[in-house]
Amino acid sequence: MPWNRPTHRLVDGERIDGSWCHVWVKGHSGYHVTDLFAYADGLLSCQETMDLQGLRRRLESGKIALTDPGRPAPERPEPVPRWTARYPEPLTNEGFLGEVADEIEALNGRPTTSDLCWDAIKRYQGEPVEANRLLVRDAYLAIPPHRRVFVLGDMDRQDIPLRKLTTDIGEPVCGDGPIATPEMHADVLEYFDSGDRGVRESREHLAVLHADDPAPPGAPTITLHERLNPPAEPPEQLDLFALRNEFPAPFTYNDQTYPTIIHGYWALAAADRPDHDRIQESATVREAHELGGRCTLRPDWPLIRTAVMTALLRAKFTQHPELAEILLSTADARISYTGYSESPFWTDRGPGKGRNWTGRLLELTRAELHTPTPTDRTSSPQSFSPHR
Structure with a gap:
């Protein structure tokens, strides 16, 4: 079932x-x-x-x-x-x-009969004596009969190796098969040992291919929640809210100053210069966002918006060292950027519902802050200016 x-x-x-x-x-x-x-x-x-x-x-x-x-009832396969x-x-x-x-x-997180069978197999591999073989037999027979063919996860042999191993020497396998011999049991032991070698070699190969992955577990995920009424001025005590796009941290990009990332993003999205200026000068984040959502957007905006956001985040954090320190303090944590005011493209809304691009780009910016270069990071390799 x-x-x-x-x-x-x-x-x-x-x-x-x-x-x-x-x-x-x-x-x-x-x-x-x-x-x-x-x-x-x-x-x-x-x-x-x-x-x-x-x-x-x-x-x-x-x-x-x-x-x-x-x-x-469904027809059974031809007798074999x-x-x-x-x-x-x-x-x-x-x-x-x-x-x-x-x-x-x-x-309950406890071992099933299949798990217990594998435990017995491992014990037999470590010490292939008769007492341990009998433990394998008992564990195998404890598995619900209709599930036994799946226990090894072998599409070709199913549970045939276990049928051989659990048959006493001198007896026919399953009553109608070949007579079990010590050599047959040794072959089954080699089957399990070779499987372990294959798994071990595969893991070693993946370790080479994935050598750039950090060995210890990373820092726990950090979730950045939206604030519906963000302050107009930076608070005296800074916290992770400083990483949000609505946080008031004026920065300069392409000779233009924007109060927040939201102001800069929607101003640069505008197709016409007057709309850009109105968004740039908006008194609040909400006003800037709504003005941007109502104006005509650049026709190429879906193609360039990720690069623009990258450039704006670079500008914000390179021009505000105190905010960069907060971003660096997140170590290697995954950053989950939530909220409903910004689109699912930018936010994390659970599996299959949000792409979390803001969180990803914050992680990218953090990596760049760890590796400073002489290059001026206040602009991207390509400049993005409003249409005039």
């Missing part, structure tokens, strides 16, 4: 994480699909609350079904030797109960 996340419920104000899958429930006019919810505290919900034993009773009674009873079968075992009520139990363990 495919499980979906996230979901949760609240109990006395505490969040209990959960997940859900589809099942069929018997009603007055037959079966219909609904959701079965499983929660970290072991509670299950499917039109009514229950625990695992309650789910067992409902499965046994037919009140809940795992497939549509009104449809014919069981030991080479590459399709899952049939989904049974008992297997599904084990799957639900695994899901509850996962919601």
